[in-house]
Amino acid sequence: MLLKFRRSNLSARSVHFGKHFNSLNPEDIAFSSICVHLRQRKWKLLDQFLSSNLTSSLVSRVVSEFRMSPELVLGFYKRVGMQKSFSPSLECVCVLIHVMISSKRYDDALDFMNNLMQTMGYSHLEVLEGLWNSYNPEISCPNVFDTLIRACTSFGDMNSAYEVIINLRTEKDFHVSIHAWNNFLNHLIKSNELNFFWKKYSEMISYGYIENVYTYNLVIHTLCKEMRLHEAISVFYRMLKSGIYPNVVTFNMIINGACKISDVNLGFKLFRKMGLMSMGHINPNSITFNCLINGYCKIGDMKTAESLTDEMTKMGIEPNLITYATLVDGYLRKGCKKDAFLLCSQMVDKSIAPNNVVYNSIIHWLFFEGDITMASIILSYMIKTNICFDKFTNSILVTGLSRNGYLNEALNYHKWLVGKNLVDKDRFLENTLVYYLFRSGNDSISKVKQVLDDMIDRGLSLDVITYGTIIDGFSKQGSISNAIRVYDDMIKEGKKPNLVIYNSIVDGLCKNLSVDLAKIMVDELKKLGLFDIVTLNSLLNGFCSNWNVNEALNLFFQMQEGKLVNEVTYNILVNFFCKIGSIQEGREVMEVMVDEGMAPNSITYTILVMNACKSKVGFEELIELHDDLVVKGVIPDGQTYDLIIGPLVDEESSKLS
Structure with missing residues (x-):
């Protein structure tokens, strides 16, 4: 043997x-x-x-x-x-x-x-x-x-x-046991060495080892991590055919994998079939419910998430801290602060103290909505009740303050963290500060330099994300020469640029009327296979901005042929035709967009309605355009509607009355 x-x-x-x-x-x-x-x-x-x-x-x-x-x-x-x-x-x-x-x-x-x-x-x-x-x-x-x-x-x-x-x-x-192989493979997954995992898994199978339930779980877990859910389900059925019954971990991984790719209904179907598929041996546990509740919270279906919580309780499985934290985050994600705070009270009533994960979620969404006052109150309460800040709290604080325009406060907090040696070496906080400083426009370059000098003084070199953030910042400011200089420095430091960086440079060149250079760069990137829809959309927008109609149309047709088009592509063309006064051609591009299975969005709506208004079309034609877009599934941009369509409808109604 x-x-x-x-x-x-x-x-x-x-x-x-x-x-x-x-x-x-x-x-x-x-x-x-x-x-x-x-x-x-x-x-x-x-x-x-x-x-x-x-x-x-x-x-x-x-x-x-x-x-x-x-x-x-x-x-x-x-x-x-x-x-x-x-x-x-x-x-x-x-x-x-x-x-x-x-x-x-x-x-x-x-x-x-x-x-x-x-x-x-x-x-x-x-x-x-x-x-x-x-x-x-x-x-x-x-x-x-x-x-x-x-x-x-x-x-x-x-x-x-x-x-x-x-x-x-x-x-x-001598051959070690399947358990030793499982341990080895499991640590490869934990180290995120997934390619190495597949090679060694295949090697193990070639030696004639018989997989057990734990081995199958490792394979399913890896496939779910790689978002290859259908392959994970295929392995699940192969496992059943081999006479190896799954355990609750197997079901939980696939259910969680389905929820992660937003196919919550598939996860729910599997959840309902757990008993049948396991010959009545396996029942859902708290992890199963929490995976599904999280999935429904992420898609905003709080009603189903709450009903699952009730079902969980009826089965004798008490909702735990993770359950409540997930529900709180779900309500905040939908903007339902009152429901989120009510849940926190229920937690306390059940002797489940909210931890920093719950508070981090609350603070994150308060900052996201711009409610700085309430975020400050929650932070003060955390300090008063000795709830420790962790690295996520610090990241949320720096990001939230920066996003809401409190850059000096963010910089001072970061300085305090550095003084207390509480800053991780992953450069996340520094990259966040650099990103928002570039977008502030006020003395940003000098402050960016201060952040970078501080990094270097602490022994931290600039990573690819830092370089990319600086290049993108200069490109968006219109300082393409500085962006190229930073790019050259990056190459000298032995850092390899990624597609995001190349896209930033292409976009910067196009917006700074250097579309010919952008085209040369894109051609070189194509040879290297380093391009995507973002790259081509930037070039297309550059052609349109420079009135290179033939170049724009040729590129668009190439993109169509290569299936490299999206809503942004069509909106660029719609905007171009509207700018040259061809509203009808803009609408025809929108019809092509619909035929390709892509729904117009609020940006399409704003482009067409604003330009139609500028061209002084009649009331009936403007309302017909509005109705046509709504029928095609567009949710009108509120500001555009309130500015143009709403007043016209009110004016027409007053005439009729």
Whole structure:
């Protein structure tokens, strides 16, 4: 069998401890004395004896002798460690690890393995050799090698874990268990090394391993992370056909995956079929309900989210902190502050204290609505009740203050965080400040320089996002020469520009009447495969702004052919035709847009209505245009409607009356 342990091979390498010898030697005498003292728990006498009689061989014999009493072994080894004159050998510690694994003391074994590698300086392969050479069927079991893999993954060393697996397979003809592979693959997912996960998963299957429910769950989890929900469901059915029944984790992952791609109805259908598909063995738990409640909150269906909460309670599953936090966020997302605060009161009544996650959500949405006063009150309450700010609170504060025009306050708060050493090295806060400073327009460059200088003083280099934010800021300010200069600096620093940065430069060139340069750049990007709809829309807008009609139409037809068009593309053309006075042609472009399955939006509405009004069309024609857009599913822009359509309707109504 594939996973059968090569006991004969290991037995040949085993070291037999506690043997009886024909003649006693000093180590035998010491061994006998230690055993007597240890059995009788005479610790003081034992400590005196240990101070001058210790060798690694002797310690290994004692550990082996008392292998059925792991607590006693640990007590003995602790006293051994207190002897300054003694330094245990690799083999000695490996014997101790074997005993711990055989006694199912896995955490203790992990501690000893980590000590070997991180404190004593042995490599993972040296530890493997030590465990292999000290393997003794009387005191050892194969799980020891699975535990070594777990030790490697526990401090994030995936390469070492893999080397242990392969070394055992190729050098020692030994195959670790499916559980060890699952542990290894799970840590690859946690490290977000998904490509590596798929390669090693395929390799494992090629070795003939039979997947278990945990393996299938890892595959489903990875597919859901990659938004490949239909493939995850396909694996789910393959799992059922293999005779392996899913557990509640399997269902929860797929339900959560469906909710993440906004297919909440699919998640709900699966939720209703959990009992049927598991032969009545599996019921939803709090995580199942919370996933669905979160999904419905994200799409604004608070009625269904509340009904699920009621159903949860009827099943005997009490809503927990996550449930309430999700509902609070859902109500705030819809602008229902009163309902959100009522839920917070209900939490307190049920002895569930709102935590910083709940408060972060409240503060975020208050800042989003521009309610600075209420956000400040909530923040003061957090401070008063000793609710700790975390990195998300700090991010929300800096972003919220900046977005609402309180940039000096945001800068001062950031300065205070730096002074308290509370700023992460991910550069998120600094990039946020740079972004909003560029959009403030008032002394922005000098303040941006201050933020960047502060970063460098703290040992933080500019990352791709920082460079991209600066380039985009200069481009939007019309300072394309500065944007190009920063781009050159970025290249010199060895940073690789991404598509977002290239799009910023293309957009800046087009808006600064350098559309010919923009076209050259886009052509080069096409050769590299580095372009998307945003790139082409920027160029199309540049052609239209420069009245390059033929270039604009040629590009549009190429975009249509390549299926690289969206609502923005059509709105650019609608706006262009309206600007040259061809309202009818603008409407025809809108009709093409509808034929392509894309609904006009409020921007389309504003462009057509505003330009129709400027061209002084009659009342009936303007109302007909408005009605046509509404019939096509457009929600009129409120400001445009109030400015143009509303007054006209009122005026016409007064004439009729």
